[in-house]
Amino acid sequence: MSALPPHRVAVIGASGYGGLQTVRLIHSHPHLCVTFLGGHGSVGSHWRELAPFLERGPDLQVAEPDPDAIAAAADLVVLSLPNGRASTLTPALLERGLRVVDLSADYRFARLEDWRQVYGHHGAVERADAGLCKEAAYGLPEFNRQAIATARLVACPGCFPTASLLALLPLLQSGLIRPEGIVIDAKTGTSGGGREARQHLLLAEAGEALAPYGVEGHRHTREMEIQATTLGRSRPIRLQFTPHLLPMVRGLLATVYGQLNPSGYSTTQLTSHLLDTYRDHPCVEVLPVGVYPSTKWVRQTNRALLSVATNPHTGQVIVMAALDNLLKGQAGQAVQCLNIMLGFPDAMGLPLDPFYP
Ligand SMILES: NC(=O)c1ccc[n+]([C@@H]2O[C@H](COP(=O)([O-])OP(=O)(O)OC[C@H]3O[C@@H](n4cnc5c(N)ncnc54)[C@H](OP(=O)(O)O)[C@@H]3O)[C@@H](O)[C@H]2O)c1
Numbered sequence: 001m002s003a004l005p006p007h008r009v010a011v012i013g014a015s016g017y018g019g020l021q022t023v024r025l026i027h028s029h030p031h032l033c034v035t036f037l038g039g040h041g042s043v044g045s046h047w048r049e050l051a052p053f054l055e056r057g058p059d060l061q062v063a064e065p066d067p068d069a070i071a072a073a074a075d076l077v078v079l080s081l082p083n084g085r086a087s088t089l090t091p092a093l094l095e096r097g098l099r100v101v102d103l104s105a106d107y108r109f110a111r112l113e114d115w116r117q118v119y120g121h122h123g124a125v126e127r128a129d130a131g132l133c134k135e136a137a138y139g140l141p142e143f144n145r146q147a148i149a150t151a152r153l154v155a156c157p158g159c160f161p162t163a164s165l166l167a168l169l170p171l172l173q174s175g176l177i178r179p180e181g182i183v184i185d186a187k188t189g190t191s192g193g194g195r196e197a198r199q200h201l202l203l204a205e206a207g208e209a210l211a212p213y214g215v216e217g218h219r220h221t222r223e224m225e226i227q228a229t230t231l232g233r234s235r236p237i238r239l240q241f242t243p244h245l246l247p248m249v250r251g252l253l254a255t256v257y258g259q260l261n262p263s264g265y266s267t268t269q270l271t272s273h274l275l276d277t278y279r280d281h282p283c284v285e286v287l288p289v290g291v292y293p294s295t296k297w298v299r300q301t302n303r304a305l306l307s308v309a310t311n312p313h314t315g316q317v318i319v320m321a322a323l324d325n326l327l328k329g330q331a332g333q334a335v336q337c338l339n340i341m342l343g344f345p346d347a348m349g350l351p352l353d354p355f356y357p
Helices: 017-027 067-073 086-095 112-119 130-135 141-150 159-173 219-231 267-277 331-341
Strands: 007-012 032-038 076-079 099-102 153-155 182-188 239-245 252-259 284-286 304-311 316-323
Touching: 007 017, 007 067, 017 032, 017 076, 017 331, 032 067, 067 086, 076 086, 076 331, 086 099, 086 130, 099 331, 112 130, 112 219, 141 159, 141 331, 159 182, 159 219, 159 239, 159 252, 159 267, 159 304, 159 316, 219 239, 267 284, 267 304
Parallel strands: 007 032, 007 076, 076 099, 099 153, 182 239, 284 304
Antiparallel strands: 182 252, 252 316, 304 316
């Protein structure tokens, strides 16, 4: 066991779903420790009050996210804040030499103009950090490891883009799917909306119900189109993304439909292709032919489960991806990125086996 002191990490937004998971994961990580908790409404609360259901955790109170105080306490920062908020802190944190992993959408677009078009209405945040948008590494470890390893600023993908891109990119990169006419049909649990009270997430509204939302232009659509084009090394992608809200707490399933290019590949051949792609990636597992992923199999884990099928009658390929939106879709992916930034194995300190059932 190394005698080196653990790397000091600040978690800003510690009272939210992403923040709570991040603190829990870092607290049990062998080489990381939480040294600062930041927030807004919860300032002054002790970790024990935020998470009385957890036996262990840092002996810290939530403080205002003052960049000097954060820089005095930590070397790395995870920002788990509402969209638009991270960009008010990040420039000052980077100036002070901290490395930042952001869970919001603020740095997922290389062009600030794209962020403005999709998220510009969020709290009317004035931004002048176009250079940082360009600099940020997109935090999808399985496809952007080198950039993450050396980055000062990592922009973790959204939960829907994580599942959808893990399904889509192996086929796009090898030209096995046509870039036109791709459809992503996805389902998520209510924790995807965060811990803040919202009417549509009340049990009386979301319970015993299944409904689509954001069918025309959901904000993750643009992120997926841009990253599918860039990381997929493809002609420009335009896709239809239809998310649904399911009456469960955590879990996400994305099913991607497209046309095989050329038609004629079998399910077995495509499964072999996915197995080859993810052979060295411990946080992604490809299921055998005919076994389809369930959200139950990934609950509380940082693992994405994939499966592929073909329809010879229509020439379609169907790729399914399940993950836990709060772990591989959010906080777990942030810790996976921290691991890569610090030279540790991807899955260090991350759960990969679910508590089943
Ligand atoms: N939930 C998911 O499945 C998921 C997946 C991927 C990415 N994301 C993204 O991750 C981010 C966090 O999501 P979440 O679901 O964890 O949200 P959440 O549960 O609503 O938590 C938001 C956190 O932000 C803090 N906060 C709000 N305004 C602040 C301010 N002005 N200064 C400092 N702290 C402030 C809150 O602290 P107080 O309580 O102290 O006010 C709270 O801790 C979002 O950008 C979201 O889009 C979410």
